[in-house]
Amino acid sequence: MEKLNPFVVAQRQLDRCAEILNLEDCVRCLLRVPMREIQVAIPVRMDNGKIEVFQGFRVQYNDARGPTKGGIRFHPEETIDTVRALAAWMTWKCSLMDIPLGGAKGGVICDPKKMSKRELELLSRAYIDRIWEFIGPEKDIPAPDVYTNSQIMAWMMDEYSKIVGKNQFGVITGKPVCLGGSLGRGDATARGAMYAVREAAKVFNIDLSKARFAIQGYGNAGYFAAFLAKELFGSKIVAVSDTRGGIYNEKGLDPEAIRLHKAKTGSVVNFPDAEPITNEQLLELEVEVLAPSAIENVITERNASKMKAKIIAELANGPTTPEADEILYKNNIHIIPDFLCNGGGVTVSYFEMIQNFCLDCWPEKAVHEKLDAKMVMAYHAVLETSKSYKINMRESAYVVAVNRVVEAMKLRGWI
Secondary structure, eight states: OOOOOHHHHHHHHHHHHHHHHTOOHHHHHHHSSOSEEEEEEEEEEOTTSOEEEEEEEEEEEEOTTSSEEEEEEEETTOOHHHHHHHHHHHHHHHHHTTOSOEEEEEEEEOOGGGSOHHHHHHHHHHHHHHHGGGOBTTTEEEEEOTTOOHHHHHHHHHHHHHHHTSOOGGGOSSOOGGGTOOTTOTTHHHHHHHHHHHHHHHHTTOOGGGOEEEEEOOSHHHHHHHHHIIIIIOOEEEEEEETTEEEEOTTOOOHHHHHHHHHHHSSSTTOTTOEEEOHHHHHTOOOSEEEEOSOSSOBOTTTGGGOOOSEEEOOSSSOBOHHHHHHHHHTTOEEEOHHHHTTHHHHHHHHHHHHHHHTOOOOHHHHHHHHHHHHHHHHHHHHHHHHHHTOOHHHHHHHHHHHHHHHHHHHTTOO
16 A cells, blocks of 8 residues: 655645635645755764764744744654654644644654664754754754654753853753753643543543543553553553554553563563454454554545544544545544644643743643643634534644634734
């Protein structure tokens, strides 16, 4: 099966929103493409003494509502179109969460699993050396993403601070707490998703204490989703998976024990007291909540009609294609779309920015309470718009988010 171009998917989703809102052609054209793209060559002297040149990107999609914000990915299969799509989705995500930021994304084509700590540090600092003029606390604020972490953010922040000649902790979020990071950031994406699931369960009269969860992808978001579903609601985790395969137990699985097993063996497969299951089979399980938490385009027109979940909580970016959206909507499966469902990460990153500006550090309870309020507001704004326009939840999320961006562009005199 040919892999879908994520940016084409993002543009198609936007086009559908433009039709619903009857946007002018000039507005649609401006929203369909990034306002700025930076591509850089990054030379790094590797441990073997040879210099390797890496290709890096930074896409700043739209800053009508404020400075751009978005993660940096280190991945061997990174592409400019993936970065464009993620920057677009970040724009709509920030708008939907009603935080005063635009959207951006960055990436470097590399395989961090094959690099030493020294090589990763040199690459991280060299990337900032190439793009520092285009970022800053009031311009564009990066954050961690796939295969990057708080240590890499610390190196990047330190490099930027050296270049500008002063400490600038606010240039990066997702930092270690002792360097201006925020409490509550580690599980923010999954926690925000669980707050949204809680609201959806209220609407559809689902008792989460008796609900079954299936989670595709057991990285940071997937693990915390499983852990929090059990901790907050008493839900049963019946299946999880990673790239090597999945496991299933109708009586329930222990999220923490699975995490330890994966840390030891490199995968969730062969977990004791569980049946093997494929990623495809996991997606089609009869559960109350399905949480695709890994990669894009896993729910397509080929398998959407086989979905049996009552709620699909998209922790991953772009896991469902437009064709699948229509099928799921007709089958009365409630989707909490990606840039609503996983909006907790950027929201707490925004809280980190506020704390950096104010030289403050909020208690974790306060972060959770503020995140809860943001997720509740965003979820119900999307739900009510869905009912009002008689459209699916993804289309509704776009309508809410794009409307706010268009309003900002008009007020600024761009269109």
